Amino acid sequence: MPTPLDQARSAHQGTTTPSVLDARVIAALRGSERLAPDRRGAPRFAAWWVPAVTTPVVLLLWFVLRTPVVPLVPVTSGVPEPDPATLAGMPGAPEVPGNWSLADAPPELSSHVTLWGHGETGIQSLLDETVSYGVFSGVQVSLRSDFATIDKRSEQHVVMLAGHLDWNVRYLETAQLTIEVLGVIYEVAPGRFSLQVQSNQVHLDVLEGRVVVRVPREPARTVTAGLQLASRAAVVPSQRVRWTRAEIERRLEAFSKAQQHEQAAAFIRSVVPQVSGELRESLLVDLSAIYGQYLHDWDRACATLSWATREFPDGALSEGVTHLRDRYRCP
Numbered sequence: 001m002p003t004p005l006d007q008a009r010s011a012h013q014g015t016t017t018p019s020v021l022d023a024r025v026i027a028a029l030r031g032s033e034r035l036a037p038d039r040r041g042a043p044r045f046a047a048w049w050v051p052a053v054t055t056p057v058v059l060l061l062w063f064v065l066r067t068p069v070v071p072l073v074p075v076t077s078g079v080p081e082p083d084p085a086t087l088a089g090m091p092g093a094p095e096v097p098g099n100w101s102l103a104d105a106p107p108e109l110s111s112h113v114t115l116w117g118h119g120e121t122g123i124q125s126l127l128d129e130t131v132s133y134g135v136f137s138g139v140q141v142s143l144r145s146d147f148a149t150i151d152k153r154s155e156q157h158v159v160m161l162a163g164h165l166d167w168n169v170r171y172l173e174t175a176q177l178t179i180e181v182l183g184v185i186y187e188v189a190p191g192r193f194s195l196q197v198q199s200n201q202v203h204l205d206v207l208e209g210r211v212v213v214r215v216p217r218e219p220a221r222t223v224t225a226g227l228q229l230a231s232r233a234a235v236v237p238s239q240r241v242r243w244t245r246a247e248i249e250r251r252l253e254a255f256s257k258a259q260q261h262e263q264a265a266a267f268i269r270s271v272v273p274q275v276s277g278e279l280r281e282s283l284l285v286d287l288s289a290i291y292g293q294y295l296h297d298w299d300r301a302c303a304t305l306s307w308a309t310r311e312f313p314d315g316a317l318s319e320g321v322t323h324l325r326d327r328y329r330c331p
Contacts, residue, residue, distance in 0.1 A: 183234025
């Protein structure tokens, strides 16, 4: 291979150039020769390691992905766990919840209301299924129907006039407590039972304790826990409750202050069948106003107004009925 000097001489044959130019050309050629790498002796890239590394990795991933994941199952000794009841008497054993007892309040009831104070008597209506009502000291009832009515006659005797009630007698402060329903007398002791007033009979269901049932001209019967008894009505009073306008207004005012509009409507529905005349017409108008103004139930409001129009077409409140029908856009 010709040297750079030979290349320069051959390139400039026949020409006369200054020696300084020749020196610059030769220096430029020598500099490019130093910068250009000689690839003939460089080591070649070892391409064989690519499949050698990637192939085991691919095989490992394939094996891991195709193997199903088996959940870990704890190994037990095969000895069954003892019954919690057998552990109750051991020291340090966890507390086992037992059955409901008379010392516990019913878990589904959210509050308690005392209906009468000591020595007070009169008629009370029960309208809230989430409330426990105190009848006597140690005697509570809870509602199982839309409403119920109780007339307390003395500290030893009450008359259940309507509804379905669960009675919880924790203890008695008197020697005897009797409940009268449609002429049937129930002598009660500490325990739990329910009484349901039907059209021509009374249904008794005893959960705990015992109840003595006395029907006129029939022998007394004792009903114990787990038994039921249906007794035919001994008397069918034509007017079980005699409501006065003042008493009704007092209760409606209490409902209004407590913002219990649904309970007020239920109370009016229970009273309407027992009154007549102007009081009945006034209650129907009040009921329609509760449905429309407070409960926003236009269908029931219009149905109640239609009821009032049918019974009292020329009543004293007919103008107010017409106004409410227009206001609620009744058909």
